[in-house]
Amino acid sequence: MATVAAVALAATGPAQAEAIHRAVVTVNNDVVTEYDVNQRARLIALSTRQSGGARTRDMAIEQLVDEVLMKQEARRLKISVRVEDVQKRIAEFAGKNNLSVPQFTQALRAQNIDISTFSRSIEAQMLAQALWPEVVRSIYGREAQVRPDDVERELARQGGPKISTRYEFTSRTITFVIPPKASSTDVQRRQNEADRIRRSFQSCETARSLVTGLRDVVVSDLSHQTSDSLGPEALKLLESTAENRATPPRRTSDGIQITAICSKTEIEDDKTARRNAEIKLLNEKFGDLARRHLEDLRRDARIEGNLPARLR
Numbered sequence: 001m002a003t004v005a006a007v008a009l010a011a012t013g014p015a016q017a018e019a020i021h022r023a024v025v026t027v028n029n030d031v032v033t034e035y036d037v038n039q040r041a042r043l044i045a046l047s048t049r050q051s052g053g054a055r056t057r058d059m060a061i062e063q064l065v066d067e068v069l070m071k072q073e074a075r076r077l078k079i080s081v082r083v084e085d086v087q088k089r090i091a092e093f094a095g096k097n098n099l100s101v102p103q104f105t106q107a108l109r110a111q112n113i114d115i116s117t118f119s120r121s122i123e124a125q126m127l128a129q130a131l132w133p134e135v136v137r138s139i140y141g142r143e144a145q146v147r148p149d150d151v152e153r154e155l156a157r158q159g160g161p162k163i164s165t166r167y168e169f170t171s172r173t174i175t176f177v178i179p180p181k182a183s184s185t186d187v188q189r190r191q192n193e194a195d196r197i198r199r200s201f202q203s204c205e206t207a208r209s210l211v212t213g214l215r216d217v218v219v220s221d222l223s224h225q226t227s228d229s230l231g232p233e234a235l236k237l238l239e240s241t242a243e244n245r246a247t248p249p250r251r252t253s254d255g256i257q258i259t260a261i262c263s264k265t266e267i268e269d270d271k272t273a274r275r276n277a278e279i280k281l282l283n284e285k286f287g288d289l290a291r292r293h294l295e296d297l298r299r300d301a302r303i304e305g306n307l308p309a310r311l312r
Helices: 002-010 014-021 034-048 054-076 083-096 101-110 115-144 148-157 184-200 204-210 232-239 271-300
Strands: 023-027 030-033 164-177 217-219 223-226 255-269 303-305
Touching (some): 023 034, 054 271, 083 101, 101 115, 115 271, 164 184
Antiparallel strands (some): 023 030, 164 255
8 A cells, every 4th residue: 555655645745645644444553544445435436336425435434444354353363365366366357357457457547446456355355255254163163063954954944955967077278378468469369379279179188289389378187077066157158068169268367268178977966955055054154153253343343533324
């Protein structure tokens, strides 16, 4: 935040600079500044397509206070999000919008949002989604667990376990590596190469020989995945791709990637129903415990400043 503030300082007068650094809220001695709030409010307005205003500002303050509390608690328990993981998530987000990270940074800047603001938001999301369960588990122990009896009761409530069809996919990825500072021409060239290989792909056995002569192409070893271990988008993509064919090229943090489907095996059992019931119960339990713990942190914290009604 210091670098961003320095840039802002150079572009404003002393009074404006003082306003930028003004503390809006303090949370156990950690300061949320006017700059932090304004930046987050702009990000919220952009992502929700709202026009901003007092409600958006209140949302920004609430988010930032909760994030500070989560980070303080994670720090106490020596849990953290790796910088590399945040950068990778940003690259993936940019890639889904067909942008490089520099292009995405420029697009945010055009909306007067600094990339560090987006990075901080992503870090908080990753903490909440991936690491906060560890915090909850470390504090609540057995209360955060789902027992087999709980799953059986949930299945009975649903009318009993249902037999479903799932697939086991054997696949391998082919990645056309793109350097971080590649030009749009280089990106398009790699896209064309990936598309050409995809159209000519006929067998996983010949995958490596198919890319012979192409530079910076990585062919993975065989991978085995079941449909219940995949996210909705990935599952839809693999299900719609025939055996010995490859998925359309997609941008990843490493470059342009296609996934070759070597085989699909159909499996019928109640494993998916049981797993879904367990996930549902875990999500409900973790959601309740996470909210309870955050409320406890708010209650015990020293939070001072211009607070929205929910935090008073």
